[in-house]
Amino acid sequence: NAGVIQxxxxxxxxxxxxxxxxxxxxxxxxAVFWYRQTIVQxxxxxxxFRNQAPIDDSGMPKERFSAQMPNQSHxxxxxxxxxxxxxxxxxxxxxxxxxxxDYTFGSGTRLLVI
Amino acid sequence: xxxxxxxxxxxxxxxGLPVMLNCTYQTTYSPFLFWYVQHLNExxxxxxxxxxxxxxxxxxGFYATLHKSxxxxxxxxxxxxxxxxxxxxxxxxxRGSALGRLHFGxxxxxxxxx
Numbered sequence: 001n002a003g004v005i006q007x008x009x010x011x012x013x014x015x016x017x018x019x020x021x022x023x024x025x026x027x028x029x030x031a032v033f034w035y036r037q038t039i040v041q042x043x044x045x046x047x048x049f050r051n052q053a054p055i056d057d058s059g060m061p062k063e064r065f066s067a068q069m070p071n072q073s074h075x076x077x078x079x080x081x082x083x084x085x086x087x088x089x090x091x092x093x094x095x096x097x098x099x100x101x102d103y104t105f106g107s108g109t110r111l112l113v114i
Numbered sequence: 115x116x117x118x119x120x121x122x123x124x125x126x127x128x129x130g131l132p133v134m135l136n137c138t139y140q141t142t143y144s145p146f147l148f149w150y151v152q153h154l155n156e157x158x159x160x161x162x163x164x165x166x167x168x169x170x171x172x173x174x175g176f177y178a179t180l181h182k183s184x185x186x187x188x189x190x191x192x193x194x195x196x197x198x199x200x201x202x203x204x205x206x207x208x209r210g211s212a213l214g215r216l217h218f219g220x221x222x223x224x225x226x227x228x
Contacts, residue, residue, distance in 0.1 A: 003157075004157070031213055033215070035218075042203075042218055042219070042220045042221055043158075043203060043205075043216075043218035043221075044218075045215040045216065045217070048214075048215065050213065056214070056215060058215075059215070091157070091158070095213060097213060098213065099211050099212065099213060100146060100148075100207040100209070100211065100212070100213055100214065100216065103160060103216070104157075104160075105150075105157040105158045105159070106157055107155070107156060107157045108157065
């Protein structure tokens, strides 16, 4: 079991460029969550999918951020026109899909916008 | 709305001493609480979970008891080790035991010194 795989581990992007972050959930897990971690805000919920369908995107900034789950083996988080305040560690977690107690986090993608 | 409060941002202790990290919460649902531990540059990992009032739950030497009367779920250990140095997050499910987002506290950095 390789766990939740996130790529890239580190990404540096220039202000105004696009960034796409990838998450591969644990095989057989039907729910995928995205969180953002910063020193100031801590861990903030962004969005989640269940059986590839978007369930709750209440934490997603309405502009520039989008997430997709085109198949059960990966999800993407896309940030358009990146800004310095988007710099954070973006964490993906997966769950078998029945209860909250089964979250497994990936190691995250550290995004730096310069 | 749902929220979690961790009052200590940083706790520094000498090896072998006991520790208690505070966690209080607010929710309109039946509470389901978690403690996650995150070592440097690693993924957050589930340490403890509970939804049962006044029942102690233990794992890896750490323990916590959910007290609904005081809305608390403090994390304790009787004798900290150097390897316990990490960031500790308390989290609350916003849907009880059902699948959904987690609300995280700001986190407590525990540093254990020789």
